[in-house]
Amino acid sequence: MRVKVCGCSGGETPETALTGFVINGELALDAGSLCRGLTLEEQCALNDVLITHTHLDHIKDLAFLADNIIGIRKAPLNVWGSGFVISTLKNHLMNDKIWPDFSKIPTPDNPTIVYHTIEPEKQFTVAGYRVFPVSTTHPVPNTAYVISNNDGSFCFTGDTGVTDRIWDVLNATPDLLGLICEVSFPNMMTDLANISGHLTPKMLHEQIGRLKNRRYTVYLSHNKPNFRDLLRKEVAETGVENIHFLLKGEVLDLRR
Numbered sequence: 001m002r003v004k005v006c007g008c009s010g011g012e013t014p015e016t017a018l019t020g021f022v023i024n025g026e027l028a029l030d031a032g033s034l035c036r037g038l039t040l041e042e043q044c045a046l047n048d049v050l051i052t053h054t055h056l057d058h059i060k061d062l063a064f065l066a067d068n069i070i071g072i073r074k075a076p077l078n079v080w081g082s083g084f085v086i087s088t089l090k091n092h093l094m095n096d097k098i099w100p101d102f103s104k105i106p107t108p109d110n111p112t113i114v115y116h117t118i119e120p121e122k123q124f125t126v127a128g129y130r131v132f133p134v135s136t137t138h139p140v141p142n143t144a145y146v147i148s149n150n151d152g153s154f155c156f157t158g159d160t161g162v163t164d165r166i167w168d169v170l171n172a173t174p175d176l177l178g179l180i181c182e183v184s185f186p187n188m189m190t191d192l193a194n195i196s197g198h199l200t201p202k203m204l205h206e207q208i209g210r211l212k213n214r215r216y217t218v219y220l221s222h223n224k225p226n227f228r229d230l231l232r233k234e235v236a237e238t239g240v241e242n243i244h245f246l247l248k249g250e251v252l253d254l255r256r
């Protein structure tokens with residue numbers, strides 16, 4: 001499984017890009033940086049996008065991706081998310097007010113985007129990948145995705161505060177090749193992390209400490225750019241091993 005990091009930051013600057021990953025060039029996870037991180041050709045090659053939640057840093061490029069691929073792709077782009085995600089995209093983003101409703105153009109019979117609603121804890125299949133969705137703690141409903149094919153499994157938590165269920169699911173996933181988790185705010189901002197549903201290094205340490213017999217790397221994303229150096233220092237101070245802070249543009253080659 002090859003995972004391209006289009007963006008992995010909790011803020012946008014010339015050096016950092018918002019959340020967006022692509023598995024094997026075809027399956028995207030969140031859409032904060034898919035246009036900035038992919039050539040037009042690569043954007044057109046995407047068939048499916050899984051959305052964790054509706055915060056703007058995870059969805060904004062759906063709008064611009066749809067605009068870039070209209071008239072070029074023959075088949076619609078499939079957008080997958082919880083009922084809350086799909087209804088919010090329809091009613092508040094691509095609603096013919098903020099941006100066109102790409103689920104109706106160029107024609108309702110042959111649209112640019114087709115929406116698919118998923119339910120937590122119900123496995124579904126996307127382009128040959130088995131996907132298991134798990135809810136996590138965040139001010140809006142967030143879905144972590146465990147994605148599996150013959151290579152093994154991979155998990156992206158999306159945004160999450162302190163949570164329980166995902167760690168049990170991952171402990172029951174013996175072929176896990178890697179995990180992208182978030183760490184957003186430094187320890188001095190624990191109160192803000194709690195009310196905004198994010199993790200500090202101390203909270204991250206406690207959370208991933210629940211993973212049993214971990215041999216895979218935990219990749220860290222969603223650092224707020226103004227605290228990136230402090231977050232690295234505080235994560236190092238926890239002593240947690242086999243951790244990697246993601247970099248924009250890098251490609252993870254996950255294999256057994």
Ligand SMILES: [Zn+2]
Pocket residue numbers: 053055138159
């Ligand atoms: Zn969020």
Ligand SMILES: [Zn+2]
Pocket residue numbers: 010019055057058159222
């Ligand atoms: Zn976010």
